[in-house]
Amino acid sequence: MARASLVICNGEFEGMRYDLEGEETLIGRNPTTHVTLLDENISREHALILFDLDDGEYTVEDLQSTNGTKVNGKGIRSHVLQPGDEIQIGHTVFRFDRD
Secondary structure, three states: OOOOEEEEEOOOHHHHHHHHOOOOOEEOOOOOOEOOOOOOOOOOOOOOEEEOOOOEEEEEEOOOOOOEEOOEEEEOOOOEEOOOOEEEEEEEEEEEOOO
């Protein structure tokens, strides 16, 4: 069972859930990413969510994307996620949920 998940909060895929099961979850436009978004404002490999086994924390990192990544409305390079945080990538807004 996943320890955490991303839930889309807007658009036609609102409510869709992506379980964060591995130590790395890649988000982008490339079909080989774990979470693939069809949005021209998103880089092929846009952001990465990392799980740290030692401290149990999830961190989102922007992969030097063209249009950036926002958490709770602020542009970030790296951000330790808290339950309820909203991550914006392109036009898509995710809510970070933690079990």
